[in-house]
Amino acid sequence: xxxVEQNSGPLSVPEGAIASLNCTYSDRGSQSFFxxxxxxxxxxxxxMFIYSNGxxxxxxxxxxxxxxxxxxxxxxxxxxxxxxxxxLCAGNDYKLxxxxxxxxxxxx
Amino acid sequence: xxxxxxxxxxxxxxxxQNVTLSCEQNLNHDAxxxxxxxxxxxxxxxxxxxxxxxxxxxxxxEGYSVSREKKESFPLTVTSxxxxxxxxxxxxxxxxxxSSGNTIYFGEGSWLTVV
Numbered sequence: 001x002x003x004v005e006q007n008s009g010p011l012s013v014p015e016g017a018i019a020s021l022n023c024t025y026s027d028r029g030s031q032s033f034f035x036x037x038x039x040x041x042x043x044x045x046x047x048m049f050i051y052s053n054g055x056x057x058x059x060x061x062x063x064x065x066x067x068x069x070x071x072x073x074x075x076x077x078x079x080x081x082x083x084x085x086x087x088l089c090a091g092n093d094y095k096l097x098x099x100x101x102x103x104x105x106x107x108x
Numbered sequence: 109x110x111x112x113x114x115x116x117x118x119x120x121x122x123x124x125q126n127v128t129l130s131c132e133q134n135l136n137h138d139a140x141x142x143x144x145x146x147x148x149x150x151x152x153x154x155x156x157x158x159x160x161x162x163x164x165x166x167x168x169x170e171g172y173s174v175s176r177e178k179k180e181s182f183p184l185t186v187t188s189x190x191x192x193x194x195x196x197x198x199x200x201x202x203x204x205x206x207s208s209g210n211t212i213y214f215g216e217g218s219w220l221t222v223v
Contacts, residue, residue: 092211
């Protein structure tokens with residue numbers, strides 16, 4: 001079983017809508033979770049991290065962590081065409097374990 | 109500017125050749141990492157190093173080698189034993205062990221193609 005798994009994509013949403021991305025993890029020892037955004041052909045850039053149960057908001061992004069159910073999610077509100085990218089979920093142990101990513105396309 | 113510099117950005121390798129990808133950071137980070145990314149897949153860890161003169165194998169170390177002689181530098185050699193090396197290679201670093209709010213930052217990546 002992979003340590004971090006993301007729901008299969010791609011995800012297509014209209015401009016202004018909410019994009020919802022999910023991630024599950026198998027290692028209960030993982031303490032922190034990170035969301036990275038990766039544009040095609042570029043390296044990943046950190047969007048948010050979360051380590052406490054509940055929600056964490058940063059601008060149009062909200063990360064949610066549920067340790068009992070072992071899932072992490074990312075909501076992108078008021079989606080913009082510039083949000084079109086692949087979003088990678090990662091959880092820590094001695095390193096970062098990455099999910100395969102979810103590709104989001106925002107339709108203008 | 110502080111950051112992580114990878115070179116070259118594009119590299120072509122002939123069958124049977126070894127090639128070395130350079131990674132230099134001036135962030136004073138202790139830990140450095142090499143990841144490989146294939147189309148449609150996430151990042152897979154090749155090697156990581158938490159301190160100078162020490163490094164550990166990741167999930168897909170076969171066919172690769174590294175060294176960590178200086179804190180700033182973590183070069184990756186793709187040997188001829190790596191049968192399918194065509195991929196996007198990402199170097200990363202972090203201040204210390206990954207923990208709450210302490211994550212890794214990536215260089216711009218190197219594209220390696222076998223010809």
